[in-house]
Amino acid sequence: MDIAALLASEWAQLALYAVAGFVLLNVMLGIVTFLVLMERKVSGWMQVRLGPMEIGPWGILVTVADAIKLMTKQDVVPRHVDRFVFRLAPALIALPPLIAVSLVPFGKNLIFADTSVALLLVLALTSLTSMAILMAGWGSNNKYSLLGGVRSAAQDLSYEVALIFAALGPVMLAGSLSLQDIVKAQGGVWFVFLQPLGFILFLIAGIAELNRTPFDIPEAESEIVAGYHTEYSGMRFALFFMAEYANMFLVSCIVATLFLGGWQGPVLPGVLWFVLKVFAVIFVIMWVRWTFPRFRVDQLMTFGWKVLVPLGLLNILLTGGVMLLV
Amino acid sequence: MLLLRIRSLALSAYLLGDGMAVTLRYMFTKPVTLQYPHEMKRLPERTRGTLVLYADIERMKCKCTVCLVCEVVCPNNSIHIDFERDTVNKKKVLTKYYWDADKCIYCGLCVEGCGFDSLGWVPEFEISTTDRRKLVWDEKDMMQAWLTSIGRKDIDAKRVDNKWY
Amino acid sequence: MTAPETIAERMAKDVIEQPVRHEVTRDLWTDDFNVNIGPQHPSTHGVLRLVVTLDGEVVKKVQPYCGYLHRSIEKISENRTLLQLVCFSDRVDYVAAMNANLAVCLAGEKIAGIEVPERGQYIRVIMAELNRIASHLLWFGDFGLNLGAGTPFFYAFREREQVINLFEEVCGNRLTYNYIRPGGVAFDLPEKWVERCQSFLDYFLTKLPEYHRLVTNNPIFQVRTRGIGVVTREEALNWGLSGPSLRGSGVDFDVRRDDPYEVYANLKFRVPLGTRGDTFERYLCRMMEMESSVDIIRQCLEKLPGAQGGHAKKVSMLARIPANREVLVRTEAPRGEMSVYMCSGTGGPKPWRVKYRTASFANLAALDQLSRGYKIADLMAIFGSLDVVIPEIDR
Numbered sequence: 001m002d003i004a005a006l007l008a009s010e011w012a013q014l015a016l017y018a019v020a021g022f023v024l025l026n027v028m029l030g031i032v033t034f035l036v037l038m039e040r041k042v043s044g045w046m047q048v049r050l051g052p053m054e055i056g057p058w059g060i061l062v063t064v065a066d067a068i069k070l071m072t073k074q075d076v077v078p079r080h081v082d083r084f085v086f087r088l089a090p091a092l093i094a095l096p097p098l099i100a101v102s103l104v105p106f107g108k109n110l111i112f113a114d115t116s117v118a119l120l121l122v123l124a125l126t127s128l129t130s131m132a133i134l135m136a137g138w139g140s141n142n143k144y145s146l147l148g149g150v151r152s153a154a155q156d157l158s159y160e161v162a163l164i165f166a167a168l169g170p171v172m173l174a175g176s177l178s179l180q181d182i183v184k185a186q187g188g189v190w191f192v193f194l195q196p197l198g199f200i201l202f203l204i205a206g207i208a209e210l211n212r213t214p215f216d217i218p219e220a221e222s223e224i225v226a227g228y229h230t231e232y233s234g235m236r237f238a239l240f241f242m243a244e245y246a247n248m249f250l251v252s253c254i255v256a257t258l259f260l261g262g263w264q265g266p267v268l269p270g271v272l273w274f275v276l277k278v279f280a281v282i283f284v285i286m287w288v289r290w291t292f293p294r295f296r297v298d299q300l301m302t303f304g305w306k307v308l309v310p311l312g313l314l315n316i317l318l319t320g321g322v323m324l325l326v
Numbered sequence: 327m328l329l330l331r332i333r334s335l336a337l338s339a340y341l342l343g344d345g346m347a348v349t350l351r352y353m354f355t356k357p358v359t360l361q362y363p364h365e366m367k368r369l370p371e372r373t374r375g376t377l378v379l380y381a382d383i384e385r386m387k388c389k390c391t392v393c394l395v396c397e398v399v400c401p402n403n404s405i406h407i408d409f410e411r412d413t414v415n416k417k418k419v420l421t422k423y424y425w426d427a428d429k430c431i432y433c434g435l436c437v438e439g440c441g442f443d444s445l446g447w448v449p450e451f452e453i454s455t456t457d458r459r460k461l462v463w464d465e466k467d468m469m470q471a472w473l474t475s476i477g478r479k480d481i482d483a484k485r486v487d488n489k490w491y
Numbered sequence: 492m493t494a495p496e497t498i499a500e501r502m503a504k505d506v507i508e509q510p511v512r513h514e515v516t517r518d519l520w521t522d523d524f525n526v527n528i529g530p531q532h533p534s535t536h537g538v539l540r541l542v543v544t545l546d547g548e549v550v551k552k553v554q555p556y557c558g559y560l561h562r563s564i565e566k567i568s569e570n571r572t573l574l575q576l577v578c579f580s581d582r583v584d585y586v587a588a589m590n591a592n593l594a595v596c597l598a599g600e601k602i603a604g605i606e607v608p609e610r611g612q613y614i615r616v617i618m619a620e621l622n623r624i625a626s627h628l629l630w631f632g633d634f635g636l637n638l639g640a641g642t643p644f645f646y647a648f649r650e651r652e653q654v655i656n657l658f659e660e661v662c663g664n665r666l667t668y669n670y671i672r673p674g675g676v677a678f679d680l681p682e683k684w685v686e687r688c689q690s691f692l693d694y695f696l697t698k699l700p701e702y703h704r705l706v707t708n709n710p711i712f713q714v715r716t717r718g719i720g721v722v723t724r725e726e727a728l729n730w731g732l733s734g735p736s737l738r739g740s741g742v743d744f745d746v747r748r749d750d751p752y753e754v755y756a757n758l759k760f761r762v763p764l765g766t767r768g769d770t771f772e773r774y775l776c777r778m779m780e781m782e783s784s785v786d787i788i789r790q791c792l793e794k795l796p797g798a799q800g801g802h803a804k805k806v807s808m809l810a811r812i813p814a815n816r817e818v819l820v821r822t823e824a825p826r827g828e829m830s831v832y833m834c835s836g837t838g839g840p841k842p843w844r845v846k847y848r849t850a851s852f853a854n855l856a857a858l859d860q861l862s863r864g865y866k867i868a869d870l871m872a873i874f875g876s877l878d879v880v881i882p883e884i885d886r
Contacts, residue, residue, distance in 0.1 A: 047352070047644075049357050216639065287346060291642060292709060341710055345704060345706075399574070434677075435669070
């Protein structure tokens with residue numbers, strides 16, 4: 001048997017990809033677990049309290065306990081739901097962030113799939129989430145869920161446009177849609193200094209895409225109980241929960257990649273810089289959540305279309321103009 | 327017009343940032359949480375925790391003279407007293423003193439009404455049980471509660487002054 | 492005479508009307524639909540059922556169904572002496588129990604002709620104003636939660652914890668105090684309570700600007716509350732609103748100043764007044780009322796007379812109400828005007844009828860009118876700004 005030929009053959013490549021994908025999936029699940037804990041602790045500290053402390057030393061095993069609880073709950077499917085749609089929605093919402101993470105460059109040579117249209121793929125995958133929310137809202141046979149799902153569809157649609165406009169700035173500066181190329185183009189100076197407006201716009205639009213306060217109308221707890229995931233319990237709810245944090249991680253990765261220089265950084269290894277930047281962005285997202293009240297639906301739409309989209313266009317204009325002159 | 331919009335946008339951004347600064351500042355201050363089973367708050371003297379009968383320790387009897395004021399003044403009928411008339415000494419003798427910790431609204435009228443200083447409060451609030459019938463206390467339980475509350479060094483060691491200014 | 496209809500029969504008649512159909516074209520229409528913001532809900536401040544008729548997002552009609560927390564306090568009070576009555580008044584409004592105690596005690600004193608010594612009056616005013624601060628803090632936290640802001644709630648409760656600790660030192664309980672009695676107060680202030688109260692007030696005044704930075708100045712909050720739920724002067728007077736809900740619309744009326752009871756006539760304090768009658772003005776009125784309460788408490792602490800013999804207990808235990816008298820006493824509770832009507836039939840230790848006129852009941856009645864035409868998210872903001880607590884509605 002020729003070992004070298006075997007290793008170079010396609011089967012070996014496929015096997016390698018499978019193993020790497022499995023590792024990535026588990027890393028993502030681990031990160032989601034950590035993020036839930038981080039949210040609870042950070043929100044606790046901001047609210048002058050301690051957060052969970054009893055389970056595990058300093059409360060670090062709290063997500064494990066949550067996961068066990070959710071997995072062992074009774075699976076309730078209400079009577080008159082649209083069965084196919086109801087069951088598909090949690091799966092459909094949990095998959096896109098897990099897939100899209102494979103396109104993000106974690107380090108100089110640490111990227112799962114280096115495609116030349118990575119950014120486009122990532123944005124397309126995040127749109128799938130809004131479809132899944134609409135499915136959950138419709139399929140639950142519940143007025144509250146329907147309200148939540150419809151609101152979310154409107155919101156996600158509006159902020160997609162703003163997101164894409166804000167993301168076009170780094171694309172113009174780097175000249176490519178590939179995320180690895182965009183990071184490599186930030187070797188000199190990070191794009192956040194060249195594109196401060198674009199950074200803010202992308203962050204705000206990203207928070208709106210995540211359905212987090214101040215844009216969390218779809219799951220506004222005080223108005224319509226729990227919005228589109230009212231009727232889900234047990235493992236199905238766990239998938240929604242997981243999807244929210246996985247999405248948050250994904251959006252932070254994209255922010256770090258597009259604006260904060262990805263894995264670029266002086267002394268430490270690239271992966272460490274990347275992780276630091278991503279968690280800094282995640283902290284900012286959590287900080288914003290626990291400070292502000294939420295927008296009303298029409299104010300949200302006004303803000304998206306009348307403020308963010310014109311500013312996004314202005315950003316593109318300025319970037320193009322400056323690039324032409326310099 | 328455009329300038330006004332830009333100014334209002336800038337002002338909004340500043341105010342949003344100011345609000346975020348408040349939250350961030352609190353992230354680095356000491357939390358106000360008392361970790362309950364390990365730390366307990368120091369309770370003031372007048373706390374209405376649990377009703378107890380003060381006992382005459384040598385004779386292991388309570389000081390109640392069965393004047394029945396506490397039973398009459400209770401707004402909720404949480405106290406029920408069984409007594410016998412001792413015709414020899416022309417006095418009432420206590421047979422059973424029932425206090426329903428479940429029904430009691432902890433208003434304190436009985437303690438204030440007792441003219442013989444035999445009812446009182448102790449700052450003990452962990453009296454919950456899994457069986458409601460165990461919450462109807464008789465005079466032995468109440469005296470026992472008082473005796474146990476006098477020297478609880480383990481709880482006193484955990485008590486913390488929860489004041490942060 | 493026909494038999495009076497039962498509640499079940501009346502509710503069956505009280506059918507939600509046929510949904511109104513809005514036609515866009517002949518083949519395309521939308522219907523109004525009813526949403527039940529049910530008794531168990533994170534935002535209704537207790538158990539209140541609201542049936543909201545919506546046309547898309549716009550509220551067409553709000554029907555409150557109350558009674559889930561009815562405990563027949565007034566009926567029970569018919570069979571209790573003046574001293575025992577006070578315990579039940581705690582539960583009428585458990586968020587501001589001292590004010591409810593005070594109202595009932597004033598009624599009992601007026602009907603039985605009991606005098607209160609001056610130190611007792613000052614202590615009662617201090618307790619009532621401290622409880623006003625505590626109640627407004629709870630409202631502030633809840634209002635933030637209704638709108639989606641999670642943190643002001645915890646900050647408000649941190650301050651409220653201090654007030655509750657002060658109350659615990661005075662009377663022993665943290666929520667249902669049973670402290671203000673006909674004839675005065677139950678116990679005198681413990682040692683050094685006045686110093687602790689002063690240091691709390693100094694601390695509290697440093698926290699109010701933070702609330703303004705976090706919530707009042709927040710552009711998102713302003714956009715959510717300005718111009719929402721506008722009540723004009725005439726509407727407010729017609730609906731019988733009271734308290735900050737009334738003052739937010741520009742009606743300058745405060746029972747403490749215009750119909751003074753206890754020692755309020757000797758105190759100088761500002762009553763905040765709004766102009767536009769929207770949610771933001773009501774919110775701001777309550778925030779400024781907290782500052783004005785601090786002012787009142789400081790004046791009372793300075794003017795507090797020395798200790799006199801306590802005779803409240805004996806007075807209230809032996810009080811008998813003369814026959815054929817009726818009184819109506821008005822006080823300014825944190826939510827608005829709380830009046831107690833007491834009448835005695837043939838006399839004796841127990842009153843014949845005690846009626847509580849609570850502000851939340853009247854304020855809730857205005858909710859329907861106030862929220863028509865606004866969106867469902869505004870309904871929550873309006874409901875929060877009216878500061879309605881359910882125990883007051885249902886008693």
